[in-house]
Amino acid sequence: MDQAATERRRRRFLNVALTTHEGKTVRFYDDLVKDKTVMLNFFYTNCVNEAICPLSTANLVRVQKLLASRMGRDVFMYSITLDPAHDTPKVLAKYARAFGVGPGWLFLTGDAADLEALRRNLGYVSPDPVEDKDRSQHIGMLRMGIEPLERWAACASLARPEWIVQSLVRLEPRQADQQERHGGKSRL
Template sequence: MKNYSYVGISLVILIFGIIFIPKIIDRINDDEVVSSDRLNQKREKSTKDKGEPLSYIVLDGEKKKAPQFEFINQNGDTISNEDYDGKVYLVEFFFTTCPTICPIMNKNLVEIQQELKGEKDFGIASFSIDPSHDTPEVLSEYADNYGIDGTNWNLMTGDREKIYALANQGFGLYAGEDANAAGGFAHQGMFALVDQDGYIRSRKDQFGNPLIYYRGSVERDKSLAKGEEGPQIEILIEDIKKLL
């Protein structure tokens, strides 16, 4: 009886090997192993869409362009959207005394700047939502403290209402005074990605809809607890390179 049992078990193993092992090998060779089987889910998630073209943001049947602007940068120079013509660039709204998300956002932007060092057709446009405090001198000191290379990165200040209109109506990124918010101002920790022709671009989410904006307020390599929003800096760098 024991011999028959061993024979039966051996036969089952043999059949399993004949049917399933070649399929498993094929899946590995074709790189079709599901993400839950991967050791590094973050990396898989960030690279799976490399071949997909970036989306436009379409409103009322028209592709959305970045709005026009003209402000003063950290060097006292007048900067407008025309200075970014032909460049791929990122847009953020921040303030220098922000105690919460702005330091993370600008740390991420510095890392992106370093990653794309030497790319003359890449730039960053940062707009202060506290322009009464954030003078060109204050912005210049802030840039020095963060290691910001001002070659293609402008930190801008100017008329408060124009900056708020640029954020809220122009880009659709909320910014405003809020006595209950840390630092006295509330804003979204998102980055807008603009292509060489001035159109706002993004990759699609898992449902096929454009992300619209990229999450900038989560550290690039943050270890996440269950349910936390993950960083999007890796996919943003990929998409910038794709546009370049």
């Protein structure tokens, strides 16, 4: 890939420092997104809207199980907290254990200003500033993509796990090419 394309991809994302639920410091772009297939969502462990965060996490555990051996090898999942004051690495680790999260899925926290900038950079915002400021009104959206190919999609994190996996697979070049040849119908 040429240098201009690489630079364009790098500029698309912030490269803020984050801390994993395992206590490791990572850079968002350099360590987590660059050259990877990723799935991203925002959440917080003490979510007041029980219909969003806990159900989304449970649903994404099912997605992780469907992806099986691909998780942590060629697909990575990242859940980023909206409440860094509460969601320390220790709290995030307890949350991950409670849901039975496996390898390839990191729960992330960091500096509040960096997380807010990242949330905005990734498009997890409401056009209504009052709603956007109220953490309990956040949307349960999952963004997924293949960074080196610049192929991105989004769906509800509560969508059927099979549909989420199929959406991710459709971003892969061979799947997209097959769909074009077969009139847009998936051969999964």
